[in-house]
Amino acid sequence: MANLRDIKRRIKSVKNTQQITKAMKMVAAAKLKRAQDEITEARPYAEKMAELTNSLAAKTSAESHPLLSGIGGPKVGVILVTSDRGLCGGFNTVLIRTMDNFLKEEEVSEPSMFLVGKRAGDHYRRRNANIIDARVAGNGRPQYSAAVEIATEMITRFLNGELDEVHLVYSEFKSALTQIPKVQRLLPLAATEEPEESVAKGAATEEGPSEILYEPSSEAVLASLLPKYVEVQIFRALLESSASEHGARMTAMDSASKNAKEMIAKLTLQYNRIRQAAITTELMEIISGAESLKG
Amino acid sequence: MAENFLFEIVTPYRKLVSKEVEEVTAPGELGEFGVLAGHTQYLTLLKPGTLNYKSGSETGTIVVGRGYAEVSHDKTVVLVDEADYLSEIDVAAARDSLGSAEAALEGMEPEDANYARTVNEKELAEARIAAKE
Numbered sequence: 001m002a003n004l005r006d007i008k009r010r011i012k013s014v015k016n017t018q019q020i021t022k023a024m025k026m027v028a029a030a031k032l033k034r035a036q037d038e039i040t041e042a043r044p045y046a047e048k049m050a051e052l053t054n055s056l057a058a059k060t061s062a063e064s065h066p067l068l069s070g071i072g073g074p075k076v077g078v079i080l081v082t083s084d085r086g087l088c089g090g091f092n093t094v095l096i097r098t099m100d101n102f103l104k105e106e107e108v109s110e111p112s113m114f115l116v117g118k119r120a121g122d123h124y125r126r127r128n129a130n131i132i133d134a135r136v137a138g139n140g141r142p143q144y145s146a147a148v149e150i151a152t153e154m155i156t157r158f159l160n161g162e163l164d165e166v167h168l169v170y171s172e173f174k175s176a177l178t179q180i181p182k183v184q185r186l187l188p189l190a191a192t193e194e195p196e197e198s199v200a201k202g203a204a205t206e207e208g209p210s211e212i213l214y215e216p217s218s219e220a221v222l223a224s225l226l227p228k229y230v231e232v233q234i235f236r237a238l239l240e241s242s243a244s245e246h247g248a249r250m251t252a253m254d255s256a257s258k259n260a261k262e263m264i265a266k267l268t269l270q271y272n273r274i275r276q277a278a279i280t281t282e283l284m285e286i287i288s289g290a291e292s293l294k295g
Numbered sequence: 296m297a298e299n300f301l302f303e304i305v306t307p308y309r310k311l312v313s314k315e316v317e318e319v320t321a322p323g324e325l326g327e328f329g330v331l332a333g334h335t336q337y338l339t340l341l342k343p344g345t346l347n348y349k350s351g352s353e354t355g356t357i358v359v360g361r362g363y364a365e366v367s368h369d370k371t372v373v374l375v376d377e378a379d380y381l382s383e384i385d386v387a388a389a390r391d392s393l394g395s396a397e398a399a400l401e402g403m404e405p406e407d408a409n410y411a412r413t414v415n416e417k418e419l420a421e422a423r424i425a426a427k428e
Contacts, residue, residue, distance in 0.1 A: 144307045
């Protein structure tokens with residue numbers, strides 16, 4: 001029976017696929033572990049930075065620095081962080097959809113995009129979007145220098161008046177199973193970061209025994225802190241997205257391996273059934289042949 | 296017996312130091328400063344240079360890049376772009392980056408977006424080489 005050979009071939013090919021998905025899952029798991037460690041390592045710096053910026057920004061008026069002032073406007077810039085490679089479930093699709101929805105809600109007609117990751121680059125290039133720059137996410141751990149480059153580019157454009165607002169779209173890493181797409185306003189920085197908390201902090205320091213000394217001056221410190229803060233935010237988004245990507249890939253590959261396993265079981269059953277049927281028919285033929293000879 | 300305070304150095308990549316120390320000297324923007332326990336609250340910019348700390352008989356030397364130091368009564372936190380123990384520094388690599396930064400600066404105007412960053416690289420490389428010598 002020709003059918004038998006077909007099924008056998010099918011089983012072999014599914015087995016091959018399963019091996020690949022299994023290997024990819026293992027690799028993703030190892031990379032995920034590393035990416036998670038990187039987030040943990042980077043956290044103290046990011047938190048301290050946010051704390052400093054908040055307490056300083058609460059004390060100074062919004063007009064004191066151009067990055068703090070501004071009320072937004074029609075010229076919107078977005079930074080989208082995706083991955084270079086596919087095979088990670090709906091990771092990139094979800095991020096791109098989140099960004100499109102956000103742009104639709106805000107009724108932005110001509111967004112300027114800064115894209116990280118090949119996937120986003122390919123997607124929006126096909127649609128002739130207004131792309132400032134598209135870079136690859138790169139292999140291995142996200143580099144702080146990459147965040148600095150992105151931040152410098154966006155801050156320069158913001159200060160030149162080319163952009164009124166800058167938003168950051170990335171995937172927040174909750175666990176290997178859940179990644180939450182997020183949209184965050186990056187610029188202007190004014191009062192986006194938990195206003196109540198910073199007010200409370202400001203009040204607490206006023207009551208404190210001594211006022212903090214700034215050197216050279218609080219304005220100078222703030223002026224150097226703010227761009228840094230933007231860099232740190234972008235760096236964090238890069239790290240989170242990278243961890244999310246590996247998490248998503250691991251989950252996707254896990255379910256692919258499971259599907260393959262199920263399919264192999266089903267095909268093997270079918271294969272055995274047909275084989276048995278063939279044997280039975282053959283036996284019947286032999287027996288009936290012998291019977292007729294006897295007769 | 297001198298009093299101790301908590302001293303931490305954090306960079307975007309790692310927490311380099313977190314320990315009880317007696318004394319820290321750091322390269323501030325307006326000059327080097329020393330911190331002992333009970334220092335008044337103080338926030339300053341740091342420039343690339345060498346940072347020393349002393350904890351009992353143990354001393355440590357760390358080369359830091361640009362960043363901030365936040366000093367409060369019982370805690371000092373240093374936030375910097377780069378920080379390396381003296382033993383981790385590769386002088387040859389530092390000389391290379393000094394060379395390339397200087398070459399890059401030749402063709403740049405102070406208004407360029409990368410100017411400040413390149414100057415930082417140059418200063419950091421200089422600080423590293425100086426610390427090793």
